[in-house]
Amino acid sequence: MKTKQTINPVRKTVEQLTKNHQEAYPYIPLHERRIPSIVRLNEIVEVAHSIVFPGYSGASIVNEDSLMYHTGVYVEKLYNLLSQQILDALFFEKNESETISAKEKACQITHAFLEKLPKIKQMLSTDVKAIFNSDPAAKSYDEVIFCYPAMKAILNYRIAHELYCLEVPVLPRIISELAHSETGIEIHPGAQIGEYFSIDHGTGIVIGGTAIIGNHVMLYQGVTLGAKNFTLDAEGHPIDVPRHPILEDYVTVYSNSSILGRVTIGHGTIIGGNIWLTHSVPPHSRILQTKAIELDLMDGAGI
Numbered sequence: 614m615k616t617k618q619t620i621n622p623v624r625k626t627v628e629q630l631t632k633n634h635q636e637a638y639p640y641i642p643l644h645e646r647r648i649p650s651i652v653r654l655n656e657i658v659e660v661a662h663s664i665v666f667p668g669y670s671g672a673s674i675v676n677e678d679s680l681m682y683h684t685g686v687y688v689e690k691l692y693n694l695l696s697q698q699i700l701d702a703l704f705f706e707k708n709e710s711e712t713i714s715a716k717e718k719a720c721q722i723t724h725a726f727l728e729k730l731p732k733i734k735q736m737l738s739t740d741v742k743a744i745f746n747s748d749p750a751a752k753s754y755d756e757v758i759f760c761y762p763a764m765k766a767i768l769n770y771r772i773a774h775e776l777y778c779l780e781v782p783v784l785p786r787i788i789s790e791l792a793h794s795e796t797g798i799e800i801h802p803g804a805q806i807g808e809y810f811s812i813d814h815g816t817g818i819v820i821g822g823t824a825i826i827g828n829h830v831m832l833y834q835g836v837t838l839g840a841k842n843f844t845l846d847a848e849g850h851p852i853d854v855p856r857h858p859i860l861e862d863y864v865t866v867y868s869n870s871s872i873l874g875r876v877t878i879g880h881g882t883i884i885g886g887n888i889w890l891t892h893s894v895p896p897h898s899r900i901l902q903t904k905a906i907e908l909d910l911m912d913g914a915g916i
Contacts, residue, residue: 647704653694654787660691661772665734669758688727696723699781706782722779729775736808740767743811747831763812766798773802804838806830807862814868821857827880830860833868841874841891861896 663671664687672683700719744763745751751761758764769792773785785802793799798815800806801822810826812818814834820826824838840856858872861880870888872878879896888900 647701649698649701649705649784649787651787651791653698654784655791657691657694657698658769658772658788658791660687660694661730661733662768663687664691664730665737665768666758669755688730692723692727695726696720698784699723702782702784722781725779726775733771733775736771737764737768739808740764740810743809743829743831744813747811748813762796762798763815766792766796766800766812766815766818767810768792770800770802770804770806774804774806777802804857817869822853823855823875824857825859827860827862827864829863831865833866833886835869836866837871837873839871839873 659670662669664684667680667684671687672679696719699722700716703715703719741754741757741764744757744761745754748757751757769788773788776788777785789800789802796815798812798818800818800820801824803822804820804824804826806820806826807828807830809829811829811831812833813831815832817835818832819837819839821839826838838858838860843851843856844854846852855875857875859875859877860866860872861878861882863881864878864884865882866872866878866884867886867888869886870884870890872884872888872890874891876891876893878884878890878894879898881897882894883899884890885899885901887902890900894900
């Protein structure tokens with residue numbers, strides 16, 4: 614049984630947390646404002662996984678007839694889940710009440726996304742092959758799909774990118790960050806990435822929103838494709854202009870290298886590990902560190 618001494622501190626805390634709510638905390642939506650659901654977006658990604666990699670998640674596929682049936686079930690489920698989340702995202706951005714036109718717009722966007730699913734599936738199949746072919750430790754395509762965190766990050770990116778291109782508010786960023794939090798691989802949905810994209814290990818990779826990556830590109834852990842600086846408007850706010858690197862076809866970037874600014878890395882180039890690069894390089898370049906300098910450091914002198 615709760616005593617008066619217990620109730621009073623609880624009531625006081627509640628009053629302090631809710632006093633002047635909209636004035637002090639305008640970023641917190643009240644209950645009447647619709648917002649996307651992290652739970653539903655996770656479910657959407659899982660359903661999409663079942664569509665593009667049938668049999669690896671969801672129902673087991675044993676023949677062509679069941680493949681068509683289960684794909685149909687998952688596509689319909691994806692439509693229902695995604696159209697609702699897109700509708701919530703439209704309201705979240707504009708903070709409007711529900712309208713018939715908004716529902717129609719959400720349905721139209723969802724239809725447009727469904728038409729992109731064959732392209733997403735085809736692109737992901739090339740990514741699986743690229744990762745398998747670049748890693749001697751991989752025993753099969755199955756292992757790449759089941760085990761490699763890169764596939765989780767790239768799957769989320771390819772879904773998020775198509776939603777981004779359809780100008781869906783907020784959902785692309787959430788979907789990308791779901792993979793980022795799980796894998797340590799951050800790929801902005803606005804980045805443009807070609808086919809046969811390969812990530813080895815992957816932890817700590819950052820790919821900025823205006824980066825352009827060609828076909829058959831491979832990145833190792835810790836690589837940053839970032840911005841060197843920001844352009845500000847008259848009020849001091851950053852302007853979203855192209856500011857990240859362009860990697861042409863068949864580029865390899867080894868671990869912990871940073872390529873910054875709107876520079877172009879020519880096709881067939883290899884960037885070695887621990888490189889800081891802020892200028893363009895021509896095709897077939899080899900960018901490597903100088904040799905390490907060895908010093909005799911005694912009694913902690915290197916600290």
